[in-house]
Amino acid sequence: MQLPVLNSAANEAPKSGCSAGSCGSTDDQMNHLPEHIRQKVFNHPCYSEEAHHYFARMHVAVAPACNIQCNYCNRKYDCANESRPGVVSELHHPVQAVKKVLAVAATIPQMTVLGIAGPGDPLANPERTFETFRMLSEQAPDIKLCVSTNGLSLPEQVEELSKYNIDHVTITINCVDPDVGAQIYPWIFWKNKRIKGREAAEILIAQQQKGLEMLVAKGILVKVNSVMIPGVNDKHLEEVSKIVKAKGAFLHNVMPLISEAEHGTFYGLTGQRGPTNEELQALQDACEGDMNMMRHCRQCRADAVGLLGEDRGSEFTMDKVEQMEINYPEAMKMRAEVHAAINEELESKRLAKESKVQLVSIQGVQKKEVTRPVLMAVATKGGGVINEHFGHAGEFLIYEASSDGVRFIGHRKTTPYCEGDISCGDGESVLDKTLKVLAGCEAVLCSKVGYEPWGPLEAAGIQPNGEHAMEPIEDAVLKVYEEMRIAGKLEAKLDEQQKVA
């Protein structure tokens, strides 16, 4: 079959004007990447806070088997209502999975990336994983493929991996010290035996590091995921970050441990807590000196479909997919047009931002006053502007403004204020929860804030602000920061902090 030639412009990344590194605004990890890597990942929603508003990803659950046990995972779990890694509602055979991918790609043209992430370990299911990749490489060459793994069988699979359209591999590396590893992994299956304790961790770590080196040598991009487990590997992850960067990983994603007791995991049942937002951010900041950190991971399910943070999986259950008639070569033409239009929009946004950055840096020469950094929360539905009501926000993006500019720090989830005003367990009101989630922020920028939450927000030291609706996020954050500077709010607190310190 002759496939239509894709519009090559659709596959080309908008040129980066600031590939040399920092450009005032540091909200986007991609700006720090070398140009050749940026070209590969610019339309990957998982790698950029900006791209994820435009491009979508999906996971197919073809890989149920696993060759290790992690203390944050419960292999019995299978739930339709929960959003977290390792959870799926239906398992697919490769032929079904490919059908589903083509259906989603034809319906959601923004879908650029297909990942296999479980619910077990994709490389512990090599036949099913590679059969899926093989068919997709042939039938849908416009879809990027990626895979995540615990790394145990990675070295023996690198050769096979390099045959497909796979340019991103994610390895979950939680430690490089077997004594730490023994507290995270109770067992591995290795050379026809179940191995436990420190010995198991030692083998796993050696395989992960070897796999990382082999992938880098092959020119395949490697992202490293780490789960931050307070008291177990939190201090240790800085060292992990240094080592994986030195070996050539291009991005490090430190994620918080999820350990609700009802998930039935070892950590959940033994009361191991996850990190607070502040602890997570402090660790990400500490690692950032060493490498590119990922800040917007939403820790999605192993069968998620759609934009990050949304899941349209229920529209594409297998019974629905079987009813759909997909002409993929036709769909591919439409997809190429959609991608080209998105790239055009991203490019014009980038140019606008660049000219602004130059302006800021010219002005910056004149005033060299150093002011303290301030965290602000932003309610947005996407598109890089402030366009969400306070009461409708299910998550807030956190930005840090300082005399160096504005940078994206991460996102924090909550329950929308307007959705349930009674309580959400333990007598804690929804607003109380949001106040807790926004701890450390001094302002919250939204398109509108109601009268009721206004007082409590102010009382908690978080200034509600609805004056910048529809404005670009960074511009608004900078304006509010400037207002705070003029009001003398940026020095006063520094003294207090110094006193405390």
Added chain:
Amino acid sequence: MALEIIELCTNCWACEPLCPSKAIYEAKPHFMIDPDKCNECSGDFEDSQCASICPIEGAILNADGEPMNPPGSLTNIPLQKLAA
């Protein structure tokens, strides 16, 4: 002398490709072991392969009907927490 998979099985496929006797097969509601083919891996491996990779405590029983992986043996979760 044969092992048995019971209803705790989550159908994760981990055991099926490992069986040297091809005794394990996909079935509803869960994978099964053909007792005529299973020899508990004797002569092939030191440990029964299915029971060595199975992540679910209690899902595989030995010939005496006892779990190959008793509660707590794989997850290290204390028994009183498992019961709760």
